[in-house]
Amino acid sequence: MQRHNIMKQLILLTVIFSSSAFGQVQPEPTGVIQTLPAPWPAHWIIAHDVAFFHMSDGKFYVLDAESDDAATRVKGIFNGAFIAQFTQATTRPEMYILETFRSRGSRGERTDVLTIYGKDNLAPIGEVVIPPKRASAMPTNYHLQLVDDEKLALIYNFTPATSVSVVDIVNREFLAEIPIPGCSLVYPMAGRAFASLCTDGSMMSVQLDENGEQASTARTGVFFDANNDPIMEKAVMIDGVAYFPTFLGRVVPVDLNGSEPEVGREWSLLGDGDEGWRPGGIQVTERDSDGRMYVLMHPDGYEGSHKDPGTEVWVFDVENKRRVDRIELQLPAISMGMTNDDDPLLLVTNVNLELDIYTAKSGEYQRTLNNFAAETVLMLYGAE
Amino acid sequence: MKWLDGWLDKTAENTARSISQKTSRRGFLGKVAGVVVGGAVTVPLLPVARSQENPAPREEGDPASCEYWRYCAIDGFLCGCCGGSMNSCPPGTEMSPITWIGTCENPVDGKSYIISYNDCCGKSSCGNCLCQRNEGDRPVYNPRVSNDLNWCLGTSSNTYHCSTAIVIGAALDE
Numbered sequence: 001m002q003r004h005n006i007m008k009q010l011i012l013l014t015v016i017f018s019s020s021a022f023g024q025v026q027p028e029p030t031g032v033i034q035t036l037p038a039p040w041p042a043h044w045i046i047a048h049d050v051a052f053f054h055m056s057d058g059k060f061y062v063l064d065a066e067s068d069d070a071a072t073r074v075k076g077i078f079n080g081a082f083i084a085q086f087t088q089a090t091t092r093p094e095m096y097i098l099e100t101f102r103s104r105g106s107r108g109e110r111t112d113v114l115t116i117y118g119k120d121n122l123a124p125i126g127e128v129v130i131p132p133k134r135a136s137a138m139p140t141n142y143h144l145q146l147v148d149d150e151k152l153a154l155i156y157n158f159t160p161a162t163s164v165s166v167v168d169i170v171n172r173e174f175l176a177e178i179p180i181p182g183c184s185l186v187y188p189m190a191g192r193a194f195a196s197l198c199t200d201g202s203m204m205s206v207q208l209d210e211n212g213e214q215a216s217t218a219r220t221g222v223f224f225d226a227n228n229d230p231i232m233e234k235a236v237m238i239d240g241v242a243y244f245p246t247f248l249g250r251v252v253p254v255d256l257n258g259s260e261p262e263v264g265r266e267w268s269l270l271g272d273g274d275e276g277w278r279p280g281g282i283q284v285t286e287r288d289s290d291g292r293m294y295v296l297m298h299p300d301g302y303e304g305s306h307k308d309p310g311t312e313v314w315v316f317d318v319e320n321k322r323r324v325d326r327i328e329l330q331l332p333a334i335s336m337g338m339t340n341d342d343d344p345l346l347l348v349t350n351v352n353l354e355l356d357i358y359t360a361k362s363g364e365y366q367r368t369l370n371n372f373a374a375e376t377v378l379m380l381y382g383a384e
Numbered sequence: 385m386k387w388l389d390g391w392l393d394k395t396a397e398n399t400a401r402s403i404s405q406k407t408s409r410r411g412f413l414g415k416v417a418g419v420v421v422g423g424a425v426t427v428p429l430l431p432v433a434r435s436q437e438n439p440a441p442r443e444e445g446d447p448a449s450c451e452y453w454r455y456c457a458i459d460g461f462l463c464g465c466c467g468g469s470m471n472s473c474p475p476g477t478e479m480s481p482i483t484w485i486g487t488c489e490n491p492v493d494g495k496s497y498i499i500s501y502n503d504c505c506g507k508s509s510c511g512n513c514l515c516q517r518n519e520g521d522r523p524v525y526n527p528r529v530s531n532d533l534n535w536c537l538g539t540s541s542n543t544y545h546c547s548t549a550i551v552i553g554a555a556l557d558e
Binding site: 082100136196306 | 507509516520
């Protein structure tokens with residue numbers, strides 16, 4: 001009986017496919033897969049959805065921030081497992097994702113990898129297996145950094161012993177692990193070197209040799225208090241200088257252009273009448289192509305408000321240490337990014353967890369990007 | 385989305401919390417410093433008043449609420465909403481032996497207590513009762529008081545499920 005039915009269906013299909021109606025339509029090719037232009041348009045952005053409610057399934061959305069079409073503004077998606085960390089090259093069309101996998105999903109053997117994605121195909125074009133020690137933490141810009149003209153990738157480890165994994169990203173091989181006891185994160189320095197913030201209020205720097213091993217170390221004096229008005233680790237780098245805001249609204253510059261970090265003179269983000277304003281959020285600082293610093297700020301600060309949403313973005317001329325603009329946000333925001341062109345867009349995740357887009361230099365609101373399936377976008381990046 | 389609710393609520397809460405914190409912030413920070421000095425990066429040797437004779441603190445409120453006093457520095461899903469309780473892990477998970485700590489004031493007796501926020505690990509995100517409060521939270525370079533880190537360390541899996549809030553002693557004043 002069943003065989004009889006199958007025969008009937010086959011005959012029907014033969015009739016359909018041999019009919020003249022089928023021949024009148026140009027068949028579309030199958031197997032077509034889109035690619036992306038190189039370089040990407042300046043106002044394409046990368047939105048990191050960490051998928052806080054299902055962390056193994058994090059995603060990076062490539063979006064056209066100029067588009068008002070919710071469907072076609074999505075240019076592609078790539079993955080980042082278990083609260084990934086992200087950086088991208090400026091000299092190669094590559095992006096680097098720090099990921100953790102377990103052999104049986106939530107359990108089993110752990111594997112940490114630095115995955116290399118191509119910008120043209122959004123596919124994993126390579127990977128480097130690294131020691132399964134990478135810090136599992138909320139995303140920041142300083143878990144994963146490139147140094148030495150983007151030849152080396154540096155990865156922050158926390159087990160809770162702290163160290164840095166060194167990867168030759170050109171030849172795609174793990175080189176070495178550098179202990180940084182009492183210190184955390186990786187801030188890029190000139191050449192084959194990095195710096196880390198230390199619990200005692202100092203900064204440690206490490207020079208690497210040709211094999212990626214530790215050649216020498218140095219330590220600044222104590223320049224911040226890790227408990228009382230601590231510096232935020234969420235610095236912005238402008239011309240090789242890391243600008244660290246503090247919980248209470250000071251800013252501490254550290255010049256990383258030399259062989260050792262050089263701590264500069266601190267100044268205040270606050271002027272007359274600004275009492276109570278504080279920096280806060282997930283990524284609280286940014287910079288534009290003119291070297292101006294942007295800080296996400298909220299009023300009525302209190303102990304514990306350093307991750308609260310910001311209602312304004314304050315813009316600073318870091319050379320003259322003065323505020324030059326004050327952008328009132330449509331909705332309070334929890335994180336901030338910036339495109340990398342001369343007419344940059346300021347990107348924020350608002351408290352509805354949508355993306356609000358502003359013209360950075362005028363502060364003018366442009367549009368809201370939502371309804372593209374992201375749930376918890378915590379970090380935003382402009383395309384390089 | 386509870387997380388969203390949390391962010392939205394937070395803006396409204398700022399004013400009220402600001403008033404209460406302004407009056408006690410100096411004392412609060414003093415207590416934190418007094419407690420954590422001398423702690424190692426791993427398991428802190430806390431100079432807390434911990435003994436079997438000490439009574440448990442008297443408590444009031446709803447342990448399923450993010451506003452419950454023990455959660456002053458928590459960041460994660462409350463285990464009491466995931467099959468565990470405020471001081472125990474849900475079935476089939478594994479409690480991290482190392483963690484971050486907070487110093488929270490119990491409104492019933494006005495005393496400050498050291499809270500150990502041990503994570504429960506080995507299953508994916510519980511997803512229920514997300515709670516983020518940051519009193520005494522510090523950046524990740526000060527890990528023992530940082531809630532941005534996944535503290536599923538020293539467990540067979542580092543997959544994060546939820547967070548407990550265990551009273552481990554009374555905070556000592558300066």
